[in-house]
Amino acid sequence: MDKKDIIAKIDNLHIDIKTQAGIIQAVRGVSLDFEAHKTIGLIGESGSGKSMMARTLLGLLPAGGAITSGHIYYNNTPIETYTQRQWRNLRGKEIAMIFQDPMHALNPLMTIGKQLSEAIVISQKVSWKLAKIQALDLLKKVGLEATPERYHSYPHQYSGGMRQRIAIAMALSCKPKLLICDEPTTALDVSTQAQIIELIIKLQKEYGMAILFISHDLSLVSQMADEIAIVYAGRIVEHATTKEIFLQPKHPYTWALLSAIVHFQPKNEVLYTIEGSPPLLINPPKGDLFSYRSEYALDIDFQENPPFFEVSPTHRVASWLQDPRAPSVTMPKLLQKQIQILRSQQEGNFHE
């Protein structure tokens, strides 16, 4: 892919978590580049390792969790070469995260103005007076009134959507180069969800940060991601532009995820759901782990990990179906039909 301003990079990252039940191989060889002004949507079922990938970018692995191989780079420098102080500085100034629950980032006992100003004083080393002006400006930027009442109110005085706006303002207070969004709209109703997505798109235009947007909702992510990485059992199985994922999906797991999108399904039919559940990642077997749930599995899928096949310069897929020796297999008929419709309606309309 033709990348320009790379803010951060994950290279062949493996994360293990030691638990009483055994070692969970939560992330198993993931590589991603985060570029200024670009959004990567990270999609996968619960337990697929999305949060671990996000948290490790901030050095927030849970107890027992560790990077066992691979690297994370910021500004072309691997994090293991940063001193404690440099790493702290980087985390405080260049990377920010918003969570599903905005209270994660907010102090319930402090007024929102004070906590915003405090975050600005700490990250930018400016006076309180200047920080207050910037805090009011940030409130305006996230769509809240910049009034003394707002400034002096507490988080509990706001609705969930408003609190998420405040959490976004907190995240932006350090002017991050990389913003990690871990399902920030999952707890919100559909129209508030749409407003928050619009806000994030607007702020990215202004601030130019790279965004990693985690979700299990492919449809939602397509509204704002330039690229989508589909994760299954700790691995990326397909990674492409949003348009390629929707119009030329190649991995059977991507087919299943697309088939499960509600508005892709014909009316009056039983909604498609993916049968079975993801595997336990303690001593996982070799191969393409989605094969155990896939009607498209080949024998080799149970024996060997598929390598990445390059479908286009911006599209890679880890599936033996792409091997020249593989039998010709096509996606489900219903999905083909849906994609045809999408093509006629949407061609050129994807966020790119």
Ligand SMILES: Nc1ncnc2c1ncn2[C@@H]1O[C@H](COP(=O)(O)OP(=O)(O)OP(=O)(O)O)[C@@H](O)[C@H]1O
């Ligand atoms: N604190 C923890 N201790 C032990 N294992 C954990 C911990 N957090 C997550 N795991 C395990 O790590 C693996 C990856 O979990 P992770 O939370 O990254 O998945 P996820 O894709 O973000 O799921 P979700 O969508 O539910 O947030 C799972 O097998 C999970 O059980």
